[in-house]
Each structure stands twice: as C-alpha cells, then as structure tokens.
Amino acid sequence: MRAGAGEVMAYEELVRRYQDVAVRTAHVIAPAADADDAAQEAFVKAWIALPRFRVGAPFRPWLLRIVANEARNRRRSAGRREGLAVRATIDRPSDDAAPSPEAAALAGERRASLVGAVNRLRDEDREVIAARYFLELSEAETAEVLGIPRGTVKSRLSRALGRLRAELDEVPT
Amino acid sequence: MSEDRSMSRLGLELEVALRDLGGAIDAPAAPGLAGRVRARIEAERPARATGPWWRTIKGAGGPGAPGRMPRVRRSLLLAAAAVLLVAAAVTAAIGYGLPGLRILFGPPPSAAPSSSAPSPSGPATSMSPSPAAPGADLGLGRSVTLDEAAGLVAFEVALPADPGIGPPDAVYLSGGRLALAWGPDPALPGTAHEGLGLLLVVIDGRVEPESVEKLIHTGTVVEPVTVAGAPGYWIAGAHHFLSYIAPDGSRIEDTMRDVGNALLWTRDGVTYRLEGELTLDQAIRLAESLS
Known part of the structure; x- marks a missing residue:
C-alpha cells in the first residue's frame, strides 16, 4: 500500500458525503462558473488545509467556506453571467390539495419571476440569500461560510430581502 | 393576477418561496467527483515516504521528525471529521475512528x-x-x-x-x-x-x-x-x-x-x-x- 493511501481513501469517503452540498454551494455562489470543477478544486484545497482544521469544529461550514472562496474566484473570471439552474417542474406540495392547472401556472410564474429577481441581485445579496434559503445554513454557518461576522448575517439578509422585494416590485410578472 | 395582489403575496411568502426555489435548484455533483479528487491528491502528494505511514511515524527521527506531524495530524482530523458525520447521519453507514481503529x-x-x-x-x-x-x-x-x-x-x-x-x-x-x-x-x-x-x-x-x-x-x-x-x-x-x-x-x-x-x-x-x-x-x- 502506498504511503497515506488509507487517509486518502478516508478523505474520499468524506468527499462523497459532502460533494452534493459542495457543488450546490459552488453553483449558488457562482452560477456562471463550472460548479463541479470549483468543488473539485475546493476539495483538493481542503485536503491541503486539513492540518489547519480545528479538531472538534464543525466540518461542513469549514469545507463550504473553502468552496465558496473557490467559487468566488471563478465568478470573477467566468465572464458572461448566467443564472441559477432551476428545474422547470413544480413539485406538488404533499400536504396540500392538488393545485389546479391555474395554480400550477401561477406557481411556475412566481418561481420564474423569483429566479429572475435573485439573478439580478448583487453578488453579496445573492450569497446571503442563497446561504440561508437555498443551502439552508444556520446563521452561524452562514457567517463562517461567507466569512462575515454573525451579526452581519442578519443585517445583510434583511437588506438583501428588501432589495429582492424591490426587484420583484419593479418587474412583476 | 394583479400587480398588487402578486406583490403582496410574494412579500408575505417570500421566504417560503425562496426555500421552494432552493429545492428546485438543479446542481448535482457529477459522477466520479470523489475519484477525481483522490487522483488529484495522489498526484500532488509528495513522494517522501517509501513505506506505510505507520512506519513513517514510528521510523527513525523520533518525536518531531520532519514530515511526521502533518500526516499524523491529518489522519486525526479525518477521524474527528468523521465523528461529525455520525452526528449528522445516525442511520447512515458510517465508519470512523482514531488512527489504529474504528468504532x-x-x-x-x-x-x-x-x-x-x-x-x-x-x-x-x-x-x-x-x-x-x-x-x-x-x-x-x-x-x-x-x-x-x-x-x-x-x-x-x-x-x-x-x-x-x-x-x-x-x-x-x-x-x-x-x-x-x-x-x-x-x-x-x-x-x-x-x-x-x-x-x-x-x-x-x-x-x-x-x-x-x-x-x-x-x-x-x-x-x-x-x-x-x-x-x-x-x-x-x-x-x-x-x-x-x-x-x-x-x-x-x-x-x-x-x-x-x-x-x-x-x-x-x-x-x-x-x-x-x-x-x-x-x-x-x-x-x-x-x-
């Protein structure tokens, strides 16, 4: 067996566990960049940085911060801006009555207008909304992943939601 | 729908709508990501140790031998990280442990x-x-x-x-x-x-x-x-x-x-x-x- 092969395999297992959330994070931070490629690079960087990881600290936000930084770097060179990749189908809420075709159409419109508005936000605003609502990170995790103080998460999110409402206001569907 | 009604509804339900949108974001990891990461790590790993890592640890040089701590520490960290996985996914299949064993x-x-x-x-x-x-x-x-x-x-x-x-x-x-x-x-x-x-x-x-x-x-x-x-x-x-x-x-x-x-x-x-x-x-x- 090669030196360290056991550790590499153990790490590969960690990669498997976190790859989906890592790619998702890379995508919402930098929708125009290749999220899979950014996540791969971030995992390699995390491996190199692993000796600096504080034992006992939560691993996920530590990893996702590396992913977010990698994605941001790529955002700058990704060129033409593309939006979030969103599935077109509307899932039926399981705890609701089946929506009528009209309601489904409205839901589709609503989602489309929301995607458009989110895509028009500044990176800073989109990041905090993505962390809290798309990645469902806690405030503490959001602070770590985005590299901002915890108190800033609240205020930035509040402002971002305000601007998102304004965007929706300007271009109603 | 009227503009007013639309806005009021979106305003009231914005957070719910954002979560719903999050669920529809389609960005899965491509197959083989973990294997590609492993290949990159193996390619970048310095070829300083010729034997198994436990021999490197035990080997000549005694405590503090150059090149020893990073490797030992990383394996400890992997074990620690795995503990968090246990907490996160009790029902999943998980193996973890300190170097030398798993629990x-x-x-x-x-x-x-x-x-x-x-x-x-x-x-x-x-x-x-x-x-x-x-x-x-x-x-x-x-x-x-x-x-x-x-x-x-x-x-x-x-x-x-x-x-x-x-x-x-x-x-x-x-x-x-x-x-x-x-x-x-x-x-x-x-x-x-x-x-x-x-x-x-x-x-x-x-x-x-x-x-x-x-x-x-x-x-x-x-x-x-x-x-x-x-x-x-x-x-x-x-x-x-x-x-x-x-x-x-x-x-x-x-x-x-x-x-x-x-x-x-x-x-x-x-x-x-x-x-x-x-x-x-x-x-x-x-x-x-x-x-």
Whole structure:
C-alpha cells in the first residue's frame, strides 16, 4: 500500500458525503462558473488545509467556506453571467390539495419571476440569500461560510430581502 | 393576477418561496467527483515516504521528525471529521475512528470476541496467566512481562506517572495490541469486572479506510475530547466493539469488555484505550499522566 493511501481513501469517503452540498454551494455562489470543477478544486484545497482544521469544529461550514472562496474566484473570471439552474417542474406540495392547472401556472410564474429577481441581485445579496434559503445554513454557518461576522448575517439578509422585494416590485410578472 | 395582489403575496411568502426555489435548484455533483479528487491528491502528494505511514511515524527521527506531524495530524482530523458525520447521519453507514481503529456501534460480534485468542502454548518466554491475574479471563492475549512487552511492540510503553498506581499487575500481548491490567486497588477507580482495577489497551495499527459498514446506533455516548492537546473520544454507555488493522494487514475485531467507560486517544501514532469506572475528568487526568 502506498504511503497515506488509507487517509486518502478516508478523505474520499468524506468527499462523497459532502460533494452534493459542495457543488450546490459552488453553483449558488457562482452560477456562471463550472460548479463541479470549483468543488473539485475546493476539495483538493481542503485536503491541503486539513492540518489547519480545528479538531472538534464543525466540518461542513469549514469545507463550504473553502468552496465558496473557490467559487468566488471563478465568478470573477467566468465572464458572461448566467443564472441559477432551476428545474422547470413544480413539485406538488404533499400536504396540500392538488393545485389546479391555474395554480400550477401561477406557481411556475412566481418561481420564474423569483429566479429572475435573485439573478439580478448583487453578488453579496445573492450569497446571503442563497446561504440561508437555498443551502439552508444556520446563521452561524452562514457567517463562517461567507466569512462575515454573525451579526452581519442578519443585517445583510434583511437588506438583501428588501432589495429582492424591490426587484420583484419593479418587474412583476 | 394583479400587480398588487402578486406583490403582496410574494412579500408575505417570500421566504417560503425562496426555500421552494432552493429545492428546485438543479446542481448535482457529477459522477466520479470523489475519484477525481483522490487522483488529484495522489498526484500532488509528495513522494517522501517509501513505506506505510505507520512506519513513517514510528521510523527513525523520533518525536518531531520532519514530515511526521502533518500526516499524523491529518489522519486525526479525518477521524474527528468523521465523528461529525455520525452526528449528522445516525442511520447512515458510517465508519470512523482514531488512527489504529474504528468504532462501530452495535451488538458485539456473536462469535468469539477476538480472532487472536491466547495460544495454548505460548513461547517459552511468556508466563502462563495465573487464574488470579487481573484480566486473565478477558481474552486479552498471551501474558508477558512488561520488559518482554517493551521488546516486542513497535512503540514505547507508557505508564501512569502516579506512584500510587504503579506498574501493571498483568500484561497481555496479542498481535499489535498490548493490554495493561491492574488489580483492584484503593488508588484505582475500579471496573465493572471482578478482580480488575483498571485496564489500559494500547494499539499499534491503522484505521481501516474501507470501513463503511452498516451501523446500528445503540445510544452509546461518544464525546470528542482533548487529551494532552490531542483529539480523543470519551465513550460511555452501551456495547461497542472496535476493529483495527494491524501493521501486518491483519484485521482484528476487538470487543470492548464492558469493564466501564472508555477514553480513547492517540499519542505518537499509537492508540490508547483506558477502560474502567472512571469519570471523564479522572480518565483525562490519568491519560495525561502517562509517561
């Protein structure tokens, strides 16, 4: 067996566990960049940085911060801006009555207008909304992943939601 | 819909709508990502070590040898990170451990507790376990003297510094696993096993990396702790057993003997397991006194 092969395999297992959330994070931070490629690079960087990881600290936000930084770097060179990749189908809420075709159409419109508005936000605003609502990170995790103080998460999110409402206001569907 | 109605609705339900949108974001990991990461790491890994990493750890240079800490520390961290996985996904198949072993939660193996039971006719140098020797009935291996053990294991044997504890009353060796057993003594916390005052198991081995097996969570308490600056785990509660790979590649299932709680930690690449009816504080004090 090669030196360290056991550790590499153990790490590969960690990669498997976190790859989906890592790619998702890379995508919402930098929708125009290749999220899979950014996540791969971030995992390699995390491996190199692993000796600096504080034992006992939560691993996920530590990893996702590396992913977010990698994605941001790529955002700058990704060129033409593309939006979030969103599935077109509307899932039926399981705890609701089946929506009528009209309601489904409205839901589709609503989602489309929301995607458009989110895509028009500044990176800073989109990041905090993505962390809290798309990645469902806690405030503490959001602070770590985005590299901002915890108190800033609240205020930035509040402002971002305000601007998102304004965007929706300007271009109603 | 009218603009007003649309906006009011979106305003009221914005957070719900954002969560819904999050659920529809389509950005899965492409197949093979983990393998590509592994290939990158293997390509970038410096070719400084020629043998298995546990030999690198043990090898010439002694403590603080260049190139040693990063590798040891990384494997400890991987173990620590794996603990978080346990918390995050109790029902998932998870293997984790310190270097030298992994911990599986579940009923102990139904067969014999250890594949390395003491051989009926040990070498001439070994003593025959006296029926009265503490831990003799626990299947810990063949009975050896402390000096013999020091010559047979690939690590330095450390003992508690407390003069009230003194040297162990019995020493057992089984492959890369050394067990030091103390008899009942007022200076010792005692164990749940009659005739045993304290048990210290020292393991020279490595983590089994392919160790993803179906686990059953039984309510065992596992708390990450720090022992003399190194990560460790405090294990209290239900049955658990350990599995580790010895340097020669053999795998040993090692049922913990329910003599009490257990503190696990690593030092210089060797895994220690202190077992007895200790509190966490007592166990850490004792562990940190090993010298």
